[in-house]
């Protein structure tokens with residue numbers, strides 16, 4: 001299993017190909033995009049092959065469906081007319097359950113992946129779900145592919161809406177907090193450039209600490225929160241104003257939206273209880 005076909009050659013496909021390239025893996029890659037110039041330019045950059053839809057499907061052992069969720073149904077309908085045999089299908093579209101794929105591509109090995117946008121810098125947190133026809137060697141291949149993009153966690157499909165709300169949408173929450181910290185810094189007398197620089201570099205430092213320090217997040221926070229100090233004063237306000245409740249409600253909303261999206265994209269195409 002060393003031939004990967006990409007259907008959709010946009011941002012995420014580009015990140016995966018970049019990650020695979022950096023890991024010196026020996027995969028042969030085939031790309032198809034309805035915007036042919038996208039597939040051509042990625043193929044040129046990474047020594048891959050830009051081909052037709054049929055060629056990608058017939059050449060690849062592993063097919064990565066890297067199109068937007070709203071384009072998935074049409075793509076699956078096209079794929080369902082082709083014999084996929086032993087191929088492994090990996091899908092990255094948000095908000096569509098494994099059951100939905102297995103309904104449209106019966107008896108096919110399907111892995112559902114939920115990376116996040118830090119895939120662009122090969123720091124994605126990716127959750128993977130194993131479909132019922134996926135073999136152990138196919139699982140290992142999927143794991144290896146997404147490990148080139150960052151970290152991997154295998155979960156049950158029923159947890160994917162929670163995963164979406166934590167790590168899928170997660171990068172945006174940290175961007176928002178960074179923006180709000182910079183805005184508050186400006187109110188305290190910093191220039192916009194100073195405040196942005198301070199907030200942004202603080203987040204980068206925190207990410208690196210979390211990656212390199214073995215202590216838990218709580219231990220790291222407590223270590224920098226001396227009683228009655230400046231950090232303590234700020235954290236007391238976060239608590240008093242109900243930050244915990246806000247975060248909890250926000251993540252519940254994201255999970256609920258992920259659930260709704262499946263109905264929107266698939267409508268009546270999924271039989272209930274088919275997985």
Ligand SMILES: NC(=O)c1ccc[n+]([C@@H]2O[C@H](COP(=O)([O-])OP(=O)(O)OC[C@H]3O[C@@H](n4cnc5c(N)ncnc54)[C@H](OP(=O)(O)O)[C@@H]3O)[C@@H](O)[C@H]2O)c1
Nearest residue numbers: 008010011012033034066067068069071093094115116117
């Ligand atoms: N970017 C990330 O870091 C990230 C993270 C997590 C999950 N994802 C998921 O990854 C998927 C792709 O995201 P992306 O950011 O890479 O999107 P993108 O940059 O828009 O790339 C998708 C490409 O696929 C093309 N396309 C649409 N329908 C097609 C079809 N039937 N056959 C072949 N190509 C087709 C699109 O063309 P048009 O633009 O003309 O439609 C576009 O060029 C999405 O489902 C998203 O939810 C992405």
